[in-house]
Amino acid sequence: MDNKINLRDKSKYMIFTSTLIKWVFWGSIVGVAVGSTSALLLNANDFLTDTRNENNFLLFLLPLGGILIGYIYRYHGANSRRGNDLILEYIHNGNEEVPLRMGPIVYVSTFITHLLGGSTGREGAAIQMGTSIAQGVNRLFKVDKLDRKILIMCGISGGFGSAFGTPITGTIFGMEVIALGKMKYESLVPCFVSSFVGHFVAKSWGVEHSHHIIKIIPDINTMTIIKIILVSIIFSFVSVLYSQLRHGVKNFSEKYLKNLMIRGMIGGIIIILLTYLVGSREYLGRGLPMIDKAFDGQVPPLAFLIKIVFTAITMGMGFRGGEVIPLFFVGATLGNTLSNIVNLPTSFLAAIGLIAVFCGASNVPIACFVFSIELFEGKGIIFFFISCIVSYLFSGHHGIYASQKIYEPKSRLLNLIPGEIITAVEGNKKNTKT
Incomplete structure (x- = not known):
């Protein structure tokens, strides 16, 4: 009897150890790749912004840039045009997979937007590239269906953490952004590894993040x-x-x-x-x-x-x-x-x-x-x-x-059905008014 218990314990430890090694390995791969691509994104955006500031005429090419981006997504983007929404829907339902082309396409489109003066940031491109890379790891190692979603969340964390130089935030963001009222703790290890590795890899490529300074903090009263x-x-x-x-x-x-x-x-x-x-x-x-x-x-x-x-x-x-x-x-x-x-x-x-x-x-x-x-x-x-x-x-x-799915409403006073996404809630409000 004791031998059977010991065998069970050993089996549990082996499963735990192999799973931990797997997540650290996959998270590291995603982190290295995402950190490198985020460094490219940040350095390129700085260069493109300086170029635009030195050449005011580039703003007048923005409509042409819009045509080019529209062409890319219409004829080559497939369902990647849905961007972050596609990523969240895949994690929720597992229906349409994140296409590998999403990352390169959003990078090219982001570069065009920044060069010509569109009012935009960078985290969307970093997150979509991160999930595109994570999807590549999914296919390369033939990851099972459940773990694929976790690895996609790992790509979100790596993208955010490396883009802003905030690896702890990146870890939590990838787990929290999926649904209101629920934290996806099962992805903690790969999200942590991906975010921290991505951050340090981006720094090794010479990326420097500017942090603002609060000069005066008022008294607590x-x-x-x-x-x-x-x-x-x-x-x-x-x-x-x-x-x-x-x-x-x-x-x-x-x-x-x-x-x-x-x-x-x-x-x-x-x-x-x-x-x-x-x-x-x-x-x-x-x-x-x-x-x-x-x-x-x-x-x-x-x-x-x-x-x-x-x-x-x-x-x-x-x-x-x-x-x-x-x-x-x-x-x-x-x-x-x-x-x-x-x-x-x-x-x-x-x-x-x-x-x-x-x-x-x-x-x-x-x-x-x-x-x-x-x-x-x-x-x-x-x-x-x-x-x-x-x-x-x-x-x-x-x-x-x-x-973004509403796993639990923020307040019972709002009388919302758990499990709806934000778009559906907005649609229900409009239907109620009419």
Whole structure:
């Protein structure tokens, strides 16, 4: 009897050990590949941004770039045109696999967008390349169906962690972004390995991430906490405004501009007109200089609103890149605007806004809280925690990831059915109104 028990124990240990080795091995492969491609993405985007700034005429080629991106996705993209939504749907249902071509195509399209002035970021491209690489590992090693989904989540973590230089956040983001109200802990090891390996590989390629500095942290008292709660509610509403406008532009263009090339061309023309309407090129591309200014108190009061419009049109009309950095722009500049109104330090409220708007739009409060710790070296940790909670709750069931599943509603007061995705919830609301 004792021998049988010992054999069972040994068998369990062997399974545990072999599984752990498997996940570390596969996560490392994904991390190395994703870290290298993220380094290429970051360095190329910096070069393309400098090139655009030195050659103002490139903006006038944006409609042509829209046509080219539309052509690529129409004739060569297949279902990869659905981007992050396809990735989430595959993890939920396992129906349509992530195509290997998704990564290279989104990189080319992102480079075109950045070079010619589309208002976009980088994490979307990094995540899609990461999952494309993870899918390659799935096929190469003939990974079973259940583990394939976990490896795709590992690609998300590697992409995010290496793109922003925040490996702990990358680990959690890949597990949390899939569904509201549920953390996919079964993917912890591969997500951890992929994110950390990807981060250090990107650094070994010479990537340097700029982190903003909070100059003054206010004292913790009742009045300051009340102010943080109130401004976090505002940040959450602004995140909803962006999400709704971005999805609205996308739905409108899909309905009335079915040809992807015409859609991209018109989107490019609108961005050119908006640029000359506002009289500034600071809302093109990632807008990193404006984020820097927001921490020093030198931005126009409506900068956040202008960036929302630029990014919603860029992403909704078919250009590629990411939405996290534009959300940073929106949050930091809005925090800058509110700082004088609520009498809080500018750099501090810019940082709170940066995190809170991203949290409300992405529905990943734990990842966002950890992100604030990595990004701002643990300063103001209590305020960031409060802000993430408030923004997450008050943003409701909206977000930039339309296929994010609501595993558990944020509140029973909302009377939502568990298991729906954000798009379905929005559709049900419209049907109820009509």
